Amino acid sequence: MTQSPVILVTPSTEGKGSEFGDLSISLSYRxxxxxxxxxxxxxxxxxxxxxxxxxxxxxxCDGILMTGGDDIDPKxxxxxxxxxxxxxxxxxxxxxxxxxxxxxxxIRAQRKPLLAICRGHQMLNVALGGTLIVDIPTQIPNSLxxxxxxxxxxxxxxxxxxxxxxxxxxxxxxxxxxxxTHHQAIGKLAPELRVVAQSSDGVIEAVExxxxxxxxxxxxxxxxxxxxxxxxxxxxxxxxxxxxxxCARWREKNL
Numbered sequence: 001m002t003q004s005p006v007i008l009v010t011p012s013t014e015g016k017g018s019e020f021g022d023l024s025i026s027l028s029y030r031x032x033x034x035x036x037x038x039x040x041x042x043x044x045x046x047x048x049x050x051x052x053x054x055x056x057x058x059x060x061c062d063g064i065l066m067t068g069g070d071d072i073d074p075k076x077x078x079x080x081x082x083x084x085x086x087x088x089x090x091x092x093x094x095x096x097x098x099x100x101x102x103x104x105x106x107i108r109a110q111r112k113p114l115l116a117i118c119r120g121h122q123m124l125n126v127a128l129g130g131t132l133i134v135d136i137p138t139q140i141p142n143s144l145x146x147x148x149x150x151x152x153x154x155x156x157x158x159x160x161x162x163x164x165x166x167x168x169x170x171x172x173x174x175x176x177x178x179x180x181t182h183h184q185a186i187g188k189l190a191p192e193l194r195v196v197a198q199s200s201d202g203v204i205e206a207v208e209x210x211x212x213x214x215x216x217x218x219x220x221x222x223x224x225x226x227x228x229x230x231x232x233x234x235x236x237x238x239x240x241x242x243x244x245x246x247c248a249r250w251r252e253k254n255l
Contacts, residue, residue, distance in 0.1 A: 002248075003041075004039055004040055004248075005039075005040050005041065005062035005063060005247035005248045005250070005251045006040070006041050006060070006061045006247075006251075007035045007043065007061065007062065007063050007064070007065055007244065007247060008043055008044075008061035008063070009027065009035065009042050009043065009044055009045060009064075009065045009067060010045045010064070010066045010067055010096075010103060010120065011044055011045060011067065012025065012026045012027065012068075012069035012093060012096070013069075013093045023095070025047050027044060028067075028227070030227040030228055031065060031067050031117075031227050033227070034226070034237070035065060035240060035244065037230060037237060037240065038237060038240035038241045039241070039244050039245075040063075040243075040244040040247060045057060045103070047096070047099065048099060049098045049099045049102070051102055054102050054103055054106055055110075058103065058106040058107060058110055061112065062112070062247040062248070063112055063113035063114065063115070063218070063243065063244070064103065064107055064112055064113070064114050064115075065114075065115050065117070065120075065243070066100070066103070066104075066114065066115070066119075066120025066123060067117055067120055068117055069096065070090060070091040070092055070093050071089050071090045071092055071119075071184060072119065072122055072123055072126055072132065072184075073092050073094065073097045074086065074089060074132070074134060076097060076101070076126050077130070077131040078132075078134070081134065084138070086134075088134055088138055088183075089134060089135075100120075100127070101126070104124055104127035105127065108128075111216055111217065112217075113216075113217050113218035113243060113246040114216075114218065114219045114220070115218075115220055115239070115243040116221040116222070117221075117222055117224075117226070117227065118181070118222075118223060118224070118225055120221065121186070121206075121207065121221030121222055121223050122184060122223075124190075124221045125186045125207065125221070126190075127190075128190035128191070130186060130188050130190035130191075130193070131186075131187040131188040132184050132185065132186060132187050133184055133185045133186070133203075134184060135184065136183055136185055136203065137183070142201070143201045143203065144157050144180070144199055144200065144203070145180070146180045146181075146182055146185070146203060147181060147183040148179070148180050151179065151180075152179055152181045152228055153228050153232070155177035155178055156177070156179055156180050157178065157180055157199055157200075158175050158176065158177050158199065158200065159176055159177075159178055159199050159206070159224070160174065160197060160199075161173070161176060161197045162196040162197065165196035165206075166196070166208050166218070167197055167206050167208065167220060167222075167239075168196070170238050170241075170242040171235055171238060172235070172238070176197075178224035178226075178229075179224050179228055179229060180223075180224060182223060185203045185204060185223060186207065186223075189207070192209055192210060193207045193208065193221075194207065194208055194209070194210045196208050203223070205224060206220065206221060206222045206223065207221045208220055217249065217250050218242070218243060218247075220243070226239045227240070
């Protein structure tokens with residue numbers, strides 16, 4: 001019997017958990033449910049900054065899912081942020097900002113498949129040398145309403161998908177209506193990445209590695225939340241199936 005590929009899932013962090021009020025991790029079931037529906041076996045990353053443990057955790061999995069969460073500390077990409085923009089930064093996850101860039105570094109070093117969602121998509125860009133738009137309404141005049149938390153399970157705006165992209169291959173169409181629950185977005189693109197989907201106001205909605213991605217078998221970052229839409233439109237499950245299938249191929253090749 002073929003074993004399901006093991007998918008390492010990064011959680012959010014919370015200053016106070018429900019058991020003892022300690023620093024805790026948090027993760028929506030939607031992520032792990034989507035991985036299971038696509039044929040993978042999710043395991044939760046232990047939220048540690050130990051480089052040795054991070055390297056071992058990535059080594060023992062067949063692929064990594066980086067999830068959504070709170071804002072990324074602008075010190076990672078814009079240490080001299082003007083006060084006007086600094087005031088627009090929301091809740092932060094300081095511990096996560098330490099270990100998640102190290103996870104990205106190990107993913108690239110070990111050439112493991114990666115699916116990065118929302119904050120994960122932004123962190124991928126930051127960890128590879130890019131920047132973020134701190135607040136879309138402030139920095140992009142006449143932008144779409146991207147922060148629609150009250151409609152997080154609904155498709156609220158269209159994105160255009162590049163023809164020559166992994167995302168187009170997975171989705172099978174040139175545009176897609178997605179949900180939208182963010183006020184930040186990719187700003188300056190990291191040198192290793194290319195844009196493969198955008199909304200009508202120019203906000204980057206998906207990224208992949210540039211051609212010849214140095215042996216990386218699968219890398220896709222999306223700004224929207226496909227895990228919240230798989231029960232509404234089967235096309236969103238295709239994102240997870242494509243990812244899990246890439247993880248299975250990696251597993252078979254490297255056993």
